[in-house]
Amino acid sequence: MPKYINELVGKIVSAKVTNSDNKLVTAIECDSRKVRENTLFVCIKGATVDGHDFVAQAVKNGAAAVLAEKDVEVPADVVKIIVADVHKAMEEIVPYFYDYPGKKMRMIGVTGTNGKTTITYILRSILRNAGYKVGVIGTIKILIEDEEQEIHNTTPDIIDLQQILAQMDEKGMDYVVMEVSSHALALNRVAGCEYDTAVFTNLTQDHLDFHKTMKNYALAKAKLFDSLTANASKDNKTAIINIDDKAGKIMQQHSKCEVLTYAINNTAKLKAADIDIHANGAEFTLQTDNGALALSLNITGLFNIYNVMGAVGAAVAEKIDSKIIADTLAQFHSVPGRFELVRGGQDFSVIVDYAHTPDGLENVLKTARQIAKQRIITVFGCGGDRDRTKRPIMGEIAARLSDVVLATSDNPRSEDPEFILSEVEAGVLPALHGNMHEKITDRKDAIYRAVEIAAKDDIIVIAGKGHEDYQILKDKTIHFDDKEVALAAIKTKLAEDK
């Protein structure tokens, strides 16, 4: 993996080099805090700070060379490489530096607003049961077989991603199953990866703070499907597309390869029929060109039928035996923080879920309604420094589909939690139909309140944070885990009831 500076510079289409010295580079970093001896430091102008301002720190930490867009001051023994566009230069050198690991393993990319994490977890189970070694990259964590590593973005930046892929290749992974976020596609964090199979789940409102319009958001997702043919060095490319979603057509138009469509309502190559959804799971028949496959699931909700079809589609494209697929699904129980039951011996249900988009919340609450015997009590909020326009929409959905709405905080980040809640309530208040609503800014208090008012057979849905074990506040990040808090609240209630 170490490369000489001249080799790296040779990969950049146009670069001006000063203090030229053909040193050996052993790492590339764009965070000055991670720079060590013999590192090439890349200066990136970010949304909050400018990496060009951290050259001195990078040099102090041992940078051998600096790649920048602006002239920066470096000592005479540090090579300076000036380019017009550092992002483009990184695309040219970073995958090369790591010897293109994203072209060596079979790569499955999953994109769409909701369902990515769920699909990657289902696929991991199927592929492992088929005897393959599998790496996973996505929202919850990085998995290299059973080894876990922390992750900071759903799809890491180009340097972290290539470094993780190199590790996966070195550790003998046959497959990498990864979530490919729209941010990653728009910012080309995935440059140098060659996907063999790509899955499109759905496109509904989110991230308009970043993409501005739904059209831009769709076109970012479509880049994954464009990439299935561009410069392909491996064959057998397949696009797995949810054709019930209207953006499915766009993804299909961008796929110049074999397309395997899936649907419940439209004609598709994989079609779900005879669907039976219940509290503990679901059953359905998957109709394919090669016959029907009866599937029994331990995960519930119509949305999970779609997720299962997306995962099965990718497994079929990868020629996995249908018995292995069906057997795996019969054993697959849950994804952390996705419609996860909290069991503390109480006589009502508590579900922790990661719904943080209008469509996610609507799907989860409709599923809860399908299995509810009594009331639905919803605890939810909306993230700070994220798409503001989804706040009233989610408020309206919560008020329409719940009996009790407890609006609370979900990672307010740099924003005022009260202001976020006022935007949420703008949707909640007009949609109340005699049902109960409270605004409880502190999430712990909101969860305790939900548990306090819950009666036998009620369902509490705690939405938005799923697997997260933190709450991001203006000045600090604190430990916060919905499941932990709910369990403690249940324990308190049971003790008081004795």
Ligand SMILES: CC(=O)N[C@H]1[C@@H](OP(=O)(O)OP(=O)(O)OC[C@H]2O[C@@H](n3ccc(=O)[nH]c3=O)[C@H](O)[C@@H]2O)O[C@H](CO)[C@@H](O)[C@@H]1O[C@H](C)C(=O)N[C@@H](C)C(=O)N[C@H](CCC(=O)O)C(=O)O
């Ligand atoms: C909008 C966005 O994507 N921002 C990403 C971007 O941050 P930024 O532009 O604010 O960077 P910055 O903090 O200004 O720093 C600029 C540069 O200075 C460097 N720096 C900074 C400080 C220092 O001391 N030294 C130093 O060198 C930084 O390493 C960086 O290279 O670059 C960072 C480093 O790669 C990312 O972590 C950060 O993601 C932030 C955390 C984020 O919240 N991103 C979200 C919106 C995101 O990408 N989400 C998607 C989708 C999620 C989904 O729906 O599934 C995801 O893939 O996670």
Ligand SMILES: Nc1ncnc2c1ncn2[C@@H]1O[C@H](COP(=O)(O)OP(=O)(O)OP(=O)(O)O)[C@@H](O)[C@H]1O
């Ligand atoms: N196919 C689906 N359609 C609509 N909503 C879904 C679907 N699958 C899951 N959800 C809802 O979205 C939430 C997030 O699911 P999941 O983590 O699988 O999605 P994701 O695409 O990985 O999300 P993120 O963009 O945050 O990484 C779930 O907790 C559930 O509420």
Ligand SMILES: N[C@H](CCC[C@H](N)C(=O)O)C(=O)O
């Ligand atoms: N990947 C999503 C996760 C949102 C999770 C929610 N808890 C929030 O913080 O808004 C995002 O970064 O927008």
Ligand SMILES: [Mg+2]
């Ligand atoms: Mg995810």
